[in-house]
Amino acid sequence: MEHRVEEEARRMVEVFTKTKGKPFDPSLPITNSVCNMICTVAFGSQFSIEDKEFLELIEAIRISLEFGGSFFHGKEIDGVLDPSQTICYQDRKKMPFTHAVIHEILRTKYVLLFGIPRQCAKDVEMHGFLIPKGAFIAPDLRSVLFDPEHWETPHKFNPYHFLDQEGNFVTREAFLPFGAGARSCVGEQMARIELFIFLTSLLRAFTFHLPKGVKKLNQEPIVGLTMHPRSYKICAVPRFSAP
Numbered sequence: 001m002e003h004r005v006e007e008e009a010r011r012m013v014e015v016f017t018k019t020k021g022k023p024f025d026p027s028l029p030i031t032n033s034v035c036n037m038i039c040t041v042a043f044g045s046q047f048s049i050e051d052k053e054f055l056e057l058i059e060a061i062r063i064s065l066e067f068g069g070s071f072f073h074g075k076e077i078d079g080v081l082d083p084s085q086t087i088c089y090q091d092r093k094k095m096p097f098t099h100a101v102i103h104e105i106l107r108t109k110y111v112l113l114f115g116i117p118r119q120c121a122k123d124v125e126m127h128g129f130l131i132p133k134g135a136f137i138a139p140d141l142r143s144v145l146f147d148p149e150h151w152e153t154p155h156k157f158n159p160y161h162f163l164d165q166e167g168n169f170v171t172r173e174a175f176l177p178f179g180a181g182a183r184s185c186v187g188e189q190m191a192r193i194e195l196f197i198f199l200t201s202l203l204r205a206f207t208f209h210l211p212k213g214v215k216k217l218n219q220e221p222i223v224g225l226t227m228h229p230r231s232y233k234i235c236a237v238p239r240f241s242a243p
């Protein structure tokens, strides 16, 4: 699977390169790559970015979710990987800062409004409260991801939440974006591999900046069943000239 993510990352870099540093909305190529990974695993095939059915599917998902959305320099990446080297998931161990940034993105820009609803299989007593058999539960994972007792700056983007004094990566008990227990996210590993390889591939290949005249992006999400980003444009300027 990791090999497929690497291939997809290369395709994404090609699509970004074709924009020649001009303003463009990166959400469609990113969504296409993420969907392709799931389709490869589920059906063994994938959609082209121009495929009419794919575009209709994305629009349908966007509408249904709406009704129910960084910039950091590539210095650490440059220090570890040369421009032609393939990026693999194992490289995260040599890039604690990048790894910490990805964790902090997953925490502060958490995509789900609430976790997958579950039904209680038997009577359970928790902290003196009875949760009866049959009760529906919608876990609020934000309550732990933004808990002031667990995070130094709960609402502020701060990669140092995941780094110790020496700059080593540290895991945190309250980092539960994929849920916990027997029914936690089955796609966790795939999501982690994609996030790392896609992000490092793009940051290694491009410098990102806002289009001329744009001072700031509106980071307020569109709230639906997910927290969806508003549409935006950025410029991806290649960092290395083509061989």
Ligand code: HEM
Residues within 6 Å of the ligand: 038, 111, 112, 115, 116, 118, 141, 177, 178, 179, 180, 181, 182, 183, 184, 185, 186, 187, 188, 190, 191
């Ligand atoms: C950043 C990306 C993702 C996040 C934050 C996420 C989060 C979650 C959460 C919170 C749950 C509920 C866990 C619980 O109830 O304890 C879940 C379940 C699930 N996720 Fe994900 N997920 C992500 C990516 C994916 C991907 C890429 C796939 C598929 C390839 C996937 C497939 C599933 C499935 C099938 C379940 C249901 C598991 C079950 O009921 O046993 N997820 N996910």
